[in-house]
Amino acid sequence: MNKTVRWRQRFENFEKAYGLLARTVAIQNPSEAERGGLIQFFEMAFELSWKLLKDYLEAEGYAVKSPRAVLKQAFQDNLIENGHVWMRALEDRNATVHLYDEQQSLVIADKIREHYFPAMKQLHEFFRKAYESCDSG
DSSP, rough: HHHHHHHHHHHHHHHHHHHHEEEEEETTTTTHHHHHHHHHHHHHHHHHHHHHHHHHHHTOOOOSSSSSHHHHHHTTSSSSHHHHHHHHHHHHHHHHOOOOOOOHHHHHHHHHIIIIHHHHHHOOOOOOOHHHHHOOO
C-alpha cells in the first residue's frame, strides 16, 4: 500500500477520535461518566495520533517503531511543537489504562484539557492542511 495513502487513512480515523475528544473537552463541569469518556477519548485520540505520526514519518523515509521514537522524530521534524507535553501525554496515556482512583482521574482530565488537547489540536491542524494539500496537489 502506498505510504501516503496509509497516513491519509490514519488521519481520517484520528480526525473522528479528535472530534469526539473535542466535543467532550467542551463539556463544562463534566459528570463522572463524562470524565470517564474524556479519558477514553483521549486514549483513542492519542493512540491514533502517534500512529498517524508514525505512518507519516514512514512515508517520509524514516523507520520508527515505538511511540517514544515516533514522538522524538516528530519533534525533530517540527511536526509537533512541544515534545515534553507529548512525552507526558504518553506516560499518562499508559497510566490511564490502570486508572481506578477518582482523584487521579481528575488530575488526568485537567492535563488533557490544559495540555494534551491543545497539542492534539495543533497536530490536527497540521495534518488537516497536509491532507488538503494532497487533494489539491
